[in-house]
Amino acid sequence: MIITILNGEMQLEPNNFSVYITDLDRQLQKDHTVNHFQLKEMNIRHCTGCWSCWWKTPGICAIKDDMDEIFATIMASDFLIFASPIMRGFTSSLLKRMTDRLVTLLHPYIILTNGECHHRKRYQRYPDFGLLLEKEHDSDDEDIEIIKDIYDRFALNFHCTQKFAWLTDRNNTKEIAYDTHDI
Amino acid sequence: MTLTIFNGSPRRHKSNSTLLTEHFIKGFHSIKEKENVRVCYLAETKMLKENLNIFDRSEQVIIIFPLYTDCMPGMVKEFFEHLPVKDSSPSLKLGFIVQSGFPESSHSIYVERYLRKLAQRINCNYLGTVIKGGVEGIRSMPSSMNKKVFKSFHQLGVHFAEYGEFSGEIMVKMKNPIKFNNMELIIFRFLKITGLVDYYWKSNLKKNGAYHQRDNKPFGN
Known part of the structure; x- marks a missing residue:
């Protein structure tokens, strides 16, 4: 499989x-x-919410930065891992900033899914993903549930499935690597 | 009481959030004519320090933003990460307005849970989250088509000036529909067949000469 880790960690110095x-x-x-x-x-x-990617240059973002490399890699991947320390009860603003840009990969037209409006696919398939989180000092089970539920909504809009939401203090790396065989 | 509205739209002054805020403030000023309402734009990321100082000095804060990939935009999240934790006895009143292009509010109720917890986490007095769907495109619509939504935001501002809180009644009305009922689903499917559902997108694609490229797949199949 081709697995892409989208690492939203923001600290510059090495850490856990x-x-x-x-x-x-x-x-x-x-x-x-x-x-x-x-x-x-x-x-x-x-x-910037300019919608160029939907109505001026469909599928192409107007902002010229490193996202083009990420778009191409995501669409060539079989599986994604959104990885982030929890910051103020959610994934990092850096990971969110990147995630906001992924609307480029969708089509503006609206379809009904489960009786709700969602954007149509631009591509035939989108990779499933897992969520890997590191708790902050005051994280509780409710925080994890909220994050997991919001990413389930993201999966619904991106026509894919959230396969897991794991925590660095509960799941070791060997276990995660082993479980990717079943994805 | 000092009221500050932080606008978290990446479109800044040219946003739907700005339009809705203007109608809220008009309603607010119809009751409290002389009370200043400060509006700050979170898209001015270079102003982060100043915005945080303003947040700290305010007694009432409303943060309005568009729903971006099922949550707050990255720049709003960045602001949240820097907010100071208040003293243990909550004094700052903090409310949110989440607007989205999708007509149903079911898309925004997940971030509402996050916002409630955030207010609790930083020891603020949570005023609730106003959710309004169906907002995309209101800037380009004739004002006659937006009368109802603008009136709701005006009334929301009136109530806020009078009582220092969001009106529960208006919040419930704005939140509807949470999901389409059977009749609305039938109407939606009919409008989809006629092409009206995607009219806004199609007309803009045509206006930009990009309609024939609408299904482009630059990153694969």
Whole structure:
């Protein structure tokens, strides 16, 4: 499989999360091709809501930064891992900034899914994903549920499935790498 | 009481959030004519420090933003990450307005749970989250078509000036429909067949000479 890790960690100096993700990357590479985007090292600007990607240059974002590389890699992947320390009860603003830009991969037209309006697919298939989180000092089960539910909504809009929401303090890297065989 | 409205739309002054805010403020000023309402734009990310100082000095804060990929835009999340934790006895009143292009509010009720928890986390007095769907395109519509939504935001501002809180009654009305009922689904399917559902997108694609490229797949199949 081609697995792409979208790492939203924001600290510049090495820390527990960066060590964990580096180890996960190494474990996954034993059986898969792994792309690891450390978003903090990339130039990713905020979506401006201009809708150029929907009605001026369909499928192409007007902002010229490192997102084109991410778009291409995501669409060539079999599986994505959204990885982030929890910050103020949600994934990092850096990961969210990147995620906002993914609307480029959708079509503006509206369809009904489960009786709700959603955007139509632009591409035939979108990779499923897993969520990997590191708790912050005050994270509780409700926080994890809220994040997981919001990413389930994201999956619904991106015509894919959230396969897992795992925590760095509960799931070790070998376990995650092993479980990717069943995805 | 100092009321500050933080506008979290990446479109800044040219946003639907700005339009809705203007009608809210008009309603507010119809009751409290002389009370200043400060509006700050979170898209001015270079102003982060100043915006945080303003947040800290305000007694009432409303944060309005469009729903971006099922949640707050990245720039709003960045602001949240920097908000100070208030003293343990809540004094700052904090409310949110989430607007989205989808007509149903079911898309926004998940972020509402997050916002409630955020207010609790930073020790603010949570005023609730106003959810309004069907907002995309209101800037380009004739004002006669937006009368109802603008009136609702005007009334929301009136009530806020009078009582310092969102009107529960208006919030419930704005939140509808949470999901389409059977009749609305039938109407939607009919409108889809006629092409009216996607009219806004199609007309803009045509206006930009991009209609024939609408199904482009630059990153694969």
